[in-house]
Amino acid sequence: MSGIRALTLLLENPSAAATALRDVLGWQIEADFGSFASLTAPGSIPLWINAPGDGEEPSRGIVIHLDCTDVDTAFEQAVSRGAVVVREPTDMDFGERSACVRIAAAPGVTIDFSRPVG
Template sequence: MSGIRALTLLVEDPSAAAAALRDAAGWEIEADFGSFASLVAPGSVPLWLNAPADGEATSQGIVLHMICEDVDTAFEHAVAHGAEAVREPQDMDFGERSACVRVAALPGVTVDFSRPLP
């Protein structure tokens, strides 16, 4: 059996997207070569950002679900670092606390901070 090694998003400017996610979510930039960047977060698979090939579309309609201990603090940090609030922190009817933001450098991608409710 095989598992997920990494998740790749196609974005116009991988360097700008990596910097925006580093600032908004506190991830570490592992590598940045301009047309490719890699970010890591503790306990997670790497997120790779690639520039699209000629004629290839960028990623759209993607939600990155991030597990975090304190959804409210993660949301406030992201917004304070330039992310756009999409949904304020709230307890969801499916048993999770969740909040969503968008980062301008990642059009078409929503970041969801969440954790299971006790």
């Protein structure tokens, strides 16, 4: 059995989404061909973004969980760079500190900054 090589999102404007994710989260764009873009975050698998093909719908209801040492700082940086607040940093009852944002250029995708409490 193999592990996950990459995660692909289907978004209407891959270039705009890749640029926004780079700007807000500090990820690196590895490739951008207009209808396809690839980004990486340190220590993570690539995130590929494709334009939807004929008959395909854009991705919706996706949550990308990011492992953060400092949830509050990551959240504040993302918001200061243009992310929209979904949930302020909160200690959840299941033992995680979590904060969520959305990025306008990636509709249907929520970014969750999280780490175990303690």
